[in-house]
Amino acid sequence: MTTNNKQQYLVAFIMVTSLFFLWAFLHNINPILIPHLKKACTLTDTESAFIDSSVSLGYFLIALPAGWYMHKKGYKKGIQLGLALYCAGAFLFVPAASTRSYGFFLAALFVMASGATFLETVANPYITKLGDAATAASRLNLAQSFNGVGAFIAPLIGGKFILSGIEHSETELQQMTPDQLQQYLSFEAGTIKLPYIVIGAVVLLILLLFAFVKLPEIKETHSADAGSEFSTRVFRHMHFRNAVIAQFFYVGAQVCVGSFFIRFSKYTMNLGEKEAAFMWGSIAMVGFMAGRFVGTFLMRFIRPAQLLAAYAAISIALLAVAIVTKGNAAVYAMVAVPFFMSIMFPTIFALGIDGLGEESKIASSFIVMAIIGGAIFPVLMGQVSDANNGNIQLAYIVPLICFVVVGWFAFTQFKNKAVAVSAAGH
Template sequence: MAALPPVSAQATLADDSASATTPRYASALSAVTTLFFLWGFITCLNDILIPYLKAIFQLNYAQANLINLCFFGAYFLMSIPAGKLVARLGYKRGMLLGFGVAAVGAFLFYPAAAQRVYGLFLGALFVLASGITLLQVAANPYVAILGPARSASARLTLTQAFNSLGTTLAPLLGSALILSRLPKLATVTSAAAIDVRAVQVPYLVIGGALLLISLMLSQVNLPQIELATEQVANVEAGSVRAWHYRHLVLGVVAIFTYVGAEVAIGSHLVNYFALPDVMRLDPETAGRQVSYYWGGAMVGRFLGAYLLNKFPPAKLLAFNAVMAAALVLISINTTGELAMWSLLAVGLMNSIMWPVIFPLALAGLGRHTEEGSGLLCTAVVGGALVPLLFGTIADHSGLRLALLLPVVCYGYILWYGLRGSRRAAVA
């Protein structure tokens, strides 16, 4: 396959006439899409790790939730450094480095399990999440730039659909390979009673897969995206930074609220469905219902890849935010199956939020695109902080009242779609 010529990031984000060149990037887009599937799979395995490690180390819920805090905390700590690395190394080499770091983290699960030390698990998870963060920072803007601006949201939505495929499959495979190896909790008397191979082997396979895909990616002639320089003539070097763009800063808040709302709802579905006035389901049955939440996001992203070519992304974002808030309010004020299915349907509405907010926030950043991508990925820490606030409200006032917090989050996303995403002159 012949090498493709460089493309200007600024020109591609701003010039819709580039649509004629889109077919040239099909193979590159296919290669990058595999990344989205894999990190979706890895991220959703956290939901399997929590009960597994809780059983091994006899943890309470606060201690077990250090897994989510550690994983999403890596986004907060590493996204900005990752953005600088990508700006220096380029998109392809940034992704290759991300694969390598993530593979090291996956392999570290083997000694952590062998030693049965919770801190080692958290350390391995942080390394793994740091690699995924680097992949996110490199791949998201790369997909947005890889073609005409008007279809950026559609491209990112399509690749995110494969991310959702990973999140849908991970709980099924993780339950079969890991949780099925747990003895009944009543028989667990010490960490030695747990078969650690249940977590060692899957993460060795994940590490191997990361290295294999990295090797395959290194052989693909990805188009070289040149950093745009047209803004350099207008401002002195260093006088304008990514955070000077209002629509980007507001987009960071939008990513924070979106991820926070999605994780807060998803993390508490099992407990919510167990409520006497909802469905009174046992944990295993309720857990199977959760697959509809993440599966809805997958279906919505495949559908969104089509709809975003027909409707303005910002308006579609606003519509989905309204529908998500309405569905949560319906669930809060109803009982039985209506309360359950209305909340599960929120996953469908969540589907396009990340892939629409991301390119809206990066639009017009030019040479600051990589730094802006790092800032946006930092906002994923919402997945650690919003659920903590959600849990605090639930402890004091119940799950129904706590669900008002995601409604507030969706209200902000609605405003961002209608007003906050509009580009303004740099101060």
């Protein structure tokens, strides 16, 4: 590789790595948006869960079209389209807040998620090709660290600039005049405008940079029977089928645990929304990021399936404590869960595609599409809460059951020796 090529690859690597922060931010701002829009749009727990559903549905519907577009148009155009959609979705939050329309907010989130799907579909494989194949995994792991940064920064930014800290009781709201109530709700909805204008502007700047900076063109090579790669016959592999099921339940659990944490903290120990948001970002999500490094280290000595089983069991135990206790014990048990969730997505991914060869490409697409679980289980969790007079603590039985399924999958894979954990995008 020439010196010029190395410099070109370095610039491309830095620019593409910045994208990892964007989809991490989208996923991890939801625990802020759910309680915030619940107030601003006067929603039930079930209705507020559609925030997660909108994002997950975007991934589910756009994953395959994004892969097709990348295949036809190349990496750079895929990135540009993803950034354009992400930017458009962010700016749509402004009219959504002005009209205080929950449907408008969901549409804006869907557009942002569609853009993030393009970015995630393109960035992971592109990073692996920006240099020598022997160092592809280390490049991807380095880029993935920005995913972890986004995971803990999003709740901190959201807690600081979106949540007002004003939490009226039902009685106080009922005592307001219609004009006072509308003024309060409009104020709550309006706090979301400036942060998303800034987000849209930053993404627009990144889009302009990608438009004017020349990125290395990657020439792909295809085997003669490449068409056979994209066949649903891949489902004949039992370990792959089980991985799709496990990923469906895992992503559902991940989204459930984080999305209702602020509500959970208020319910179990009367913790304010700003304090809960700070705790989630500064402790839980830092633990999530640290857990990936610790888990990767432990896999040098422990088989991935065995570590996955142990982490699933610990997560089940922590959620059980969170469900049956009150106060600090419940909240800190919940805060500990993300550390043990951290390895689950990439480990299920690696075990699911192990030994599939050329079929791993289509298998990867289906495993990624399994994140639709993040659209379904939060709604189910909201329904459990609403059916029990807003008992969000009891509703955490939903992610607990999801982790049972993850543990079952891990147990079925004890003989699988896969150790690659470089696909950690969630």
